[in-house]
Structure formats: structure tokens, C-alpha cells
Amino acid sequence: MLNPLSVQLLMPLAGSGGVTNVFESLSNVAPELRNLVSSFKAERGSVCEGHRIVLTPARERSTVLSCNILKVNDRTLMTTLTDISRQVEAERWARQNESWLAGIYTSVNEFAFLTLDASGRVDSWNTSIEQLTGYAEVDVMGQTLDQFYAPDDVDDYRCPEHIALTREEGWHVQECWCQKKNGRRYAAQILVAILRQDDGEFAGYSVVLRDVSERKITSDELTRLLTTDYLTGAMNRAHFFKLADKEVERSKRSGKPLSFVMIDADHFKRVNDTAGHQAGDKVLTQIVLEARRSLRSIDVIARLGGEEFCVMLPATAADGAMLIAERIRATIEALRIETEAGQLAVTVSLGCASLTNEIASVQDVLAVADKALYTAKETGRNRVEG
Structure with missing residues (x-):
């Protein structure tokens, strides 16, 4: 007995006598079915499951059936045929895509x-x-x-x-x-x-x-020219404020602390007046070089103008900023700079401030740091305040 859907699937394979026997209809495309059945010796059970039969091989798309045969008894077989052509096509495309990706990955x-x-x-x-x-x-x-x-x-x-x-x-x-x-x-x-x-x-x-x-x-050379102070190699003022605004927003999102340290060279006008501007330029350059020795790769030092610099310290709380500032101060105090006018000693004053709920913008936190710097200057220089 064949249901209408089976007849519809098998009709293209049937001869002039029509569809009367599944094995006869599929003999040209699946002759192995008879052998599968004859070699199945159990009284009942599954002869095959998901056995694929290609009805119409084609360059673009084939009609593919999935065949399940169940032995009910010695006289009765139950066969189901399912058109899985779309599934097979999807599998083919998946394999092709995997091959393409593998080619990309390896090349x-x-x-x-x-x-x-x-x-x-x-x-x-x-x-x-x-x-x-x-x-x-x-x-x-x-x-x-x-x-x-x-x-x-x-x-x-x-x-x-x-x-x-x-x-x-x-x-x-x-x-x-x-x-x-x-x-x-x-x-x-x-x-x-x-x-x-x-x-x-x-x-x-x-x-x-x-x-x-x-x-x-x-691209780094162009970026360096656009973002770096030409004399000292520190970040320039414009780029620093852009970066600081982003870092403030990052700190607010992540909940991580953010601190700033203002640095000012002590008695810098005296250096220019007595040793000359070339010596003064060398002093500023050395301040940046020595400060960087105390910083991490994620920290930033920028020249805000003249002899004034600012250090930005991501993920650093107030006490950590004070320690870093003191390390910078001590390093620069020990420095001896060779110039045409002779050996120069230089010191710096530093003011620290950290982002808080009340001090929540770059302008606010730098104003607090600048006030601390002023205090360091007024109380003897070569000091850290915060």
C-alpha cells in the first residue's frame, strides 16, 4: 500500500505500469534496499534509518529522499520516504562556507x-x-x-x-x-x-x-606630530584634554579611581636668565624623561604650557598618586643636568588631586590639583601637596 505523497515522490521513477512496488520503483537509484532487507534476520525491528537516496542528480540541486524501513513481521515492511532536498542543500552550503572560512583562517x-x-x-x-x-x-x-x-x-x-x-x-x-x-x-x-x-x-x-x-x-609618525609637544616629547595640551575627558568618563563607568598630578619646575625663570634658553629647554626635556621613569605605560604626562606639566594616573587613588608624585620629586631632585653653562640642579613642586563625586570633571580636578601645587610653591617648593 502506498499513500499519495509516496506516489508523488516515486512517480518520476515509475515506468508505464505506474508505482506498485517501492523496491521496483527505486531499483535504478537504490538497488541496495533489497539487500538491506534480505540481510536483516531479526523477526522485527529497524532495517535502516535515514538512508539517503538521490533521485535526480543535478548540477545545481538534487532531489534527495530519506528512507526508513521497519520490519513489522516476515510478511510486512513499513517504509517511510521523506524529501530532505532542502536540508541536504543547506548542509552543502554549510560545508562550503566552512571550507571558505577555513581558507580564510589559513591564508x-x-x-x-x-x-x-x-x-x-x-x-x-x-x-x-x-x-x-x-x-x-x-x-x-x-x-x-x-x-x-x-x-x-x-x-x-x-x-x-x-x-x-x-x-x-x-x-x-x-x-x-x-x-x-x-x-x-x-x-x-x-x-x-x-x-x-x-x-x-x-x-x-x-x-x-x-x-x-x-x-x-x-600612521604613528603623523599621530606623534599631532599629539606631541615638539620640545619635550610629552603629550601636547590639546590632545591631553581630549584624552582626559575620555578617561574621566571611563572612570565613572568602571568605578575605578583616577588621579592627576600637576608639576611645575621651581625657579625656572632663573635657569633661563642665568644659563640660557637652550639650558632651560634641556631642563624641561629631562623633567619629562625622569618623570616617565616613575610611570606605567598607561599613565600620561603632558606639557600644559611653559614649565608646567600634568600627569594622568588611571586606576590610581589619592594615596597612590601622592606616592608616585613623591617618587617623581625625589628623582628630579637627584638629577644633575649637563649644559653648556655647566651642571644644573633642578627641583619641582607637585600638586595632586583625584576624581570624586564632588570633583567630577577634568576642569574641576585640575583646579584642585593646581591649588595644591600653589600650596607647595608657597610653602617652600620642592614639595608634594594634595
């Missing part, structure tokens, strides 16, 4: 692709990661993005901050220094985007990690 050396789970930990790995970074699957699975950052470019909020911005905006890009497994540093661009399930529910994050070292070599 593109500047990019790595991975995914993070909802907690921000790596939950998928492919060869592109190892080609770019040198890390094998066992190195990265279950780790956060901190795994890829250069050690001196990692702080306790970089990865959570990147994830938080992605959750807020849907995607986020940052540039930073990363490090390969062999220890080589490289300039990287990291794109993180939200992944969603078919129903729109949040599922995790997709990540593209890109090596931009070659591009950065050419």
Missing part, C-alpha cells in the same frame, strides 16, 4: 577570529589565532582577552572596560599593544561585537584581532 595572517562566552572568556578557537599569535587551543580556551595583551599594557580594567563598552554600544574597537606567544610585541586592533541567538537573546561576543604593525609604523 590571512593579519587577522585572528574567535568568540567569547557571556562571561567574556574564549569559547572557540581556530587556526587563524595560532597563525597570528602563536597560541594553541590549550593556551586560550577559557581565558579572557588579557591573554593577548602585552604584559605592560594590561591593567585590571582594560578587558572588562572593553566588554562593558561593547554591551553598551553593540560593538567596540580599541588599539593597543599585544604580545605573541614567543614574546614579540605588535600593534593590534581589537574589534568586539555582540553575538545573538536566533531569537535575539544575548549569546556572547565575536572578536577580530588584527595586526596593524605595518600600518601603525606609517
